[in-house]
Amino acid sequence: MLKGTIVKGIGGFYYVNTGCGVYECRARGKFRLEKVTPTVGDFVEISVIDENGRKGSLDVIFARRNELIRPRVSNVDQAAIVFAAKSPALNPDLLDRFIILAERQKLDVIICINKIDIDKSEKYKDIAEIYTKSGFKVIPLSAEEGTNIDLLREELNGKISVFAGPSGVGKSSLLNAVNPMLGLNTGEISAKIERGKHTTRHAELMEIFDGSFIVDSPGFTSLFLDDIEKDELQYYFREFRPYIGNCRFSGCSHIHEPECAVKAHVGGRINEMRYNRYVNIYDELSNERKK
Numbered sequence: 001m002l003k004g005t006i007v008k009g010i011g012g013f014y015y016v017n018t019g020c021g022v023y024e025c026r027a028r029g030k031f032r033l034e035k036v037t038p039t040v041g042d043f044v045e046i047s048v049i050d051e052n053g054r055k056g057s058l059d060v061i062f063a064r065r066n067e068l069i070r071p072r073v074s075n076v077d078q079a080a081i082v083f084a085a086k087s088p089a090l091n092p093d094l095l096d097r098f099i100i101l102a103e104r105q106k107l108d109v110i111i112c113i114n115k116i117d118i119d120k121s122e123k124y125k126d127i128a129e130i131y132t133k134s135g136f137k138v139i140p141l142s143a144e145e146g147t148n149i150d151l152l153r154e155e156l157n158g159k160i161s162v163f164a165g166p167s168g169v170g171k172s173s174l175l176n177a178v179n180p181m182l183g184l185n186t187g188e189i190s191a192k193i194e195r196g197k198h199t200t201r202h203a204e205l206m207e208i209f210d211g212s213f214i215v216d217s218p219g220f221t222s223l224f225l226d227d228i229e230k231d232e233l234q235y236y237f238r239e240f241r242p243y244i245g246n247c248r249f250s251g252c253s254h255i256h257e258p259e260c261a262v263k264a265h266v267g268g269r270i271n272e273m274r275y276n277r278y279v280n281i282y283d284e285l286s287n288e289r290k291k
Contacts, residue, residue, distance in 0.1 A: 002045065003043070004017050004043075004045075005017050005041065005043055005044070005213070006039065006041065007040065008204045013025065016046050016056065019210070023054045023056040024053075024056070025058040027057075028057060031058075039072060039074045040072070040073045041073040041203070041213075042061050042074050043061075043075060044061050071203035073203040075160055078107050078110060079101075079107045079164055080161050080163050081095065081098045081111050081112065081165055082112040082114055082165035082169050082170070082171050083113055083114070083165055084114050085113050085115050085118070087115060087118060088166065092277070093280075094166060095111070095131075096277050098164055099236070100233070103236035110152075110155050111128075111138045112139050116140045116141065116142050117147065130274065134238065134274055139152055139155070143177045144173070149177045152177075153179075153209075156178065160215065161215065162214075162215045175208055203215055228285060233282055237278050243265060247260045253282065
C-alpha cells in the first residue's frame with residue numbers, strides 16, 4: 001500500500017503522486033456505492049497492481065480538510081495572489097477581488113508583489129503596508145534578482161496552493177525562481193489557465209517541489225462576484241470582523257447607517273481605500289440584484 005495525493009482525474013482514471021512516482025488508478029467500486037467521488041487534492045492510499053506500468057487501485061480516501069467547488073479540488077491550504085509592483089501597474093481593486101474569492105473559500109492568503117526591482121520609487125511599499133495592517137501576509141519579490149524567493153519557497157513548502165493573479169505579473173518566473181528545475185516558459189501558467197476559458201476542465205495539481213503543489217485550474221481566475229450576496233461581502237474584509245455585530249442596527253450594511261462600529265474605525269484600524277472598495281463592490285452587487 002502506498003499513500004499519495006490525487007493530482008489529476010480524467011475519464012475515471014485518477015493519477016496519484018506517491019513520492020515514488022505517479023500511478024494511474026481506478027477507484028474501487030465501494031466509493032460509487034457510498035456516493036463518494038475522488039477529487040484532485042485528496043490524500044489517498046493505493047495498492048499497486050502493475051509496478052512496471054505504474055497502475056494501481058485507489059482504495060482509501062482520507063478525510064478532507066476542505067473541498068472547493070470552483071476549482072473542484074480538496075485540501076487546499078492557501079492562495080498565493082501575485083501582482084507586480086510595476087509593468088503592469090498594481091491594481092488594488094483587482095487585488096481585492098482576488099482576495100474576496102480566496103476569503104470566501106476560506107483559504108489563507110499570501111500577497112506576492114513581484115518586480116520590486118523595477119519600482120525605483122518603491123511605491124509598492126505603501127501597498128504592502130496597507131495590506132499588512134489589514135491582516136495579510138505580504139511578500140515583496142523579485143524573480144529577476146531572487147529577492148525574498150526563500151520566503152516564498154518557505155510559504156509554499158508542503159502545501160497545496162492556488163497560484164493566482166493577472167497576466168504579465170511574473171507567475172511563471174517566480175515558480176522558476178522557486179524551483180529552476182521546472183523550466184516553465186514565461187506566461188505558461190497563464191496559457192494553461194486560458195486554455196480552459198471556454199471549456200470544462202478538471203483541476204490539476206502541478207508539483208513544484210517535493211510535497212508542494214500548485215492548483216492549475218481556470219476556476220479561480222474568474223473575477224465575477226455576481227454569485228456573492230451583498231450582505232455576505234462584509235465577512236470577506238477581514239479587518240471588519242472584530243466590529244461586525246457591534247453596530248447599532250442588526251443587518252448593518254456599514255455604509256448608510258448611523259452608529260456603525262465598522263465606519264467608526266475607517267481611517268484608523270480600517271484603511272479608507274479598502275473601505276471605499278467595499279462600498280463600491282457592495283453597490284455593484286446591489287445593482288446586479290436589481291437587473
